[in-house]
Amino acid sequence: MKEIIVEGGSPLRGDITVQGAKNALLPILAASILTQDEIELTNCPHLSDAVCMLAMLRDLGCRTEETDGTIRVCARDLAEMPLKDALTCRLRSSIFILGPLAARLSHATLGYPGGCDIGLRPIDLHIKGLRALGVTVTEEEGHIHASCTRLRGAEVYLDYPSVGATENVMMASALAEGETVIHNAAKEPEIVDLQNFLNQMGGRVAGAGTGHITVQGVKKLHGCRYEIMPDRIATGTWMIASVLTKGDIYLRNAIGEHVAALTNKLRDGGAEIKKDGDGLRVRMHKRFRAGGMVETMPYPGFPTDLQSPMMTLLSVADGTGMLMENVFENRLRLAGELKKMGADITVRERLAIIKGVQKLKGAQVHTFDLRGGAALVLAGLAAEDETRITDDHLIERGYDRLEETLYALGARVRVRE
Numbered sequence: 001m002k003e004i005i006v007e008g009g010s011p012l013r014g015d016i017t018v019q020g021a022k023n024a025l026l027p028i029l030a031a032s033i034l035t036q037d038e039i040e041l042t043n044c045p046h047l048s049d050a051v052c053m054l055a056m057l058r059d060l061g062c063r064t065e066e067t068d069g070t071i072r073v074c075a076r077d078l079a080e081m082p083l084k085d086a087l088t089c090r091l092r093s094s095i096f097i098l099g100p101l102a103a104r105l106s107h108a109t110l111g112y113p114g115g116c117d118i119g120l121r122p123i124d125l126h127i128k129g130l131r132a133l134g135v136t137v138t139e140e141e142g143h144i145h146a147s148c149t150r151l152r153g154a155e156v157y158l159d160y161p162s163v164g165a166t167e168n169v170m171m172a173s174a175l176a177e178g179e180t181v182i183h184n185a186a187k188e189p190e191i192v193d194l195q196n197f198l199n200q201m202g203g204r205v206a207g208a209g210t211g212h213i214t215v216q217g218v219k220k221l222h223g224c225r226y227e228i229m230p231d232r233i234a235t236g237t238w239m240i241a242s243v244l245t246k247g248d249i250y251l252r253n254a255i256g257e258h259v260a261a262l263t264n265k266l267r268d269g270g271a272e273i274k275k276d277g278d279g280l281r282v283r284m285h286k287r288f289r290a291g292g293m294v295e296t297m298p299y300p301g302f303p304t305d306l307q308s309p310m311m312t313l314l315s316v317a318d319g320t321g322m323l324m325e326n327v328f329e330n331r332l333r334l335a336g337e338l339k340k341m342g343a344d345i346t347v348r349e350r351l352a353i354i355k356g357v358q359k360l361k362g363a364q365v366h367t368f369d370l371r372g373g374a375a376l377v378l379a380g381l382a383a384e385d386e387t388r389i390t391d392d393h394l395i396e397r398g399y400d401r402l403e404e405t406l407y408a409l410g411a412r413v414r415v416r417e
C-alpha cells in the first residue's frame with residue numbers, strides 16, 4: 001500500500017508527452033505468441049500491468065526484455081503448461097492469451113482473469129468466439145481449458161461489441177484456415193492498433209474501427225517492429241486535469257480524434273482545446289460549467305474509462321451534471337470517496353447526479369480501481385489543503401509515472417511507500 005499526498009490549489013501548466021496505450025500494448029503482447037520470431041515494440045509505457053503480462057509470457061517459455069520504452073518478446077519455445085493463477089487473476093488481459101495459445105499449441109490452461117473490480121466482467125463472448133473457430137473450451141475446477149487441432153475461419157457474431165472478445169477472435173483467426181468475419185466488433189482505436197500489428201506480422205486483417213472485421217487466416221506470422229499508439233485514456237485524464245485546475249497543458253502525440261467525445265463535453269463547459277502541431281493544447285480560465293447528461297458507451301461514444309475523472313470535474317463544476325455508466329455495472333464507487341471530500345453526489349443504480357460545489361475539502365480517501373484512483377488524485381488537485389490517497393498500487397497499473405508528471409506540471413504532490 002502506498003499513500004499519495006496532494007496539496008490543492010495549483011493550476012497545472014506545461015508540456016507532456018502522452019504515454020503509449022496500455023490497452024493497445026496488452027493485447028499486442030498476447031499476440032506476440034502467434035510467431036516464433038522476435039517482435040520489438042516501441043513507445044511502451046512502464047506499467048505494472050505490462051510487467052505482469054511479461055511475467056505470464058515468460059511462464060509460457062517466451063524470452064522477454066524491457067529497456068526504456070522498448071519491449072522485445074520471442075515465443076519460439078512455447079511450453080504447454082498451465083499459467084499460474086497468481087498471475088492470471090491480476091489482469092483482465094490474461095484472457096487475451098487464450099486465443100493466441102489455441103492458435104499455437106494444441107492445449108492451453110488458464111486461471112480466470114482478474115482486473116479492476118468494476119463489474120462481473122464475464123468471458124462468455126470470448127469463449128463463444130473461440131468455439132466458433134473450432135476451439136474446444138471447457139471450464140473445470142476454476143480453470144479454463146482450451147484444445148484445438150486446427151483452427152478454421154468462421155462467422156462470429158458478438159452479442160455485445162466487447163473489446164477483449166473482438167481482440168481474442170482477431171488473434172486466433174489470424175492463423176486459422178480460411179476466412180473469419182467478426183460481426184458487431186468493437187471499434188476502439190486499440191482494435192485498429194492490433195490489426196496494424198497483426199498485418200505488420202504478415203497477417204491479413206481488415207475492417208478494424210468498423211463493426212465488421214475480416215481476417216484471412218495465414219499459415220505463419222513473422223516477427224516485426226511496431227510502435228504502440230498514444231494512450232487516449234491518459235490523454236483524456238490530462239485534459240480533464242487541465243480544465244479542473246484552470247491550467248494550460250500541451251499534450252504531445254495526443255490524437256484528437258481518439259478523444260472527440262470528451263473534447264465535445266469539455267468545450268461545452270467552456271474549455272479551450274486546440275490541435276497544435278503533433279498534439280493538443282488544453283486551456284481553461286474559469287470554472288467548468290456542467291451541462292446535462294454524460295453517457296458512457298462503446299467507442300466512439302464517451303469512454304467508460306474517463307467516467308471517473310469526469311465525475312471529479314463535475315463535482316466542482318458550476319451547475320448540476322449527470323453521469324450514466326452503461327458499460328460496467330459497478331463503476332460509480334468513486335462517488336463515496338468524493339463525498340468524503342464534500343462532493344454532493346447522489347447515485348441511483350447506474351446514474352450519478354452531481355451538484356457542483358465551489359471547492360472540495362482535503363480528506364483521507366482510498367482507491368478502488370485504476371481510473372477511480374487517478375480521479376481521486378485529480379480531486380486532491382481541486383481541494384483545499386491536503387488530500388491523502390491510500391492506493392494499493394492500482395494507479396500504476398495504467399499510468400506511467402503519474403506523480404512525477406503531475407509534479408513537473410506544478411502540482412504539489414508527494415508519495416509515501
Ligand code: EPZ
Pocket residue numbers: 022023026092093116119120121122123124125126127160161162163164165186304305327328329370371398
Ligand atoms: C477493455 O476491457 C479495457 N481493458 C477496459 O479498460 C475498458 O474499460 C473496456 O475494454 C471497455 O472499453 C483492456 O483493454 C485491457 P469489454 P474489456 O469486453 O475487454 C461485457 C482500464 O481501466 N462482456 O468491452 O474487459 C462486460 O461485462 C480498463 O483501462 C460480457 O458480457 O471490456 C462489460 O459490461 C477497465 N462478456 C462490457 O461487455 C464478455 O465475454 C464491456 O466489456 C466480455 C465482456
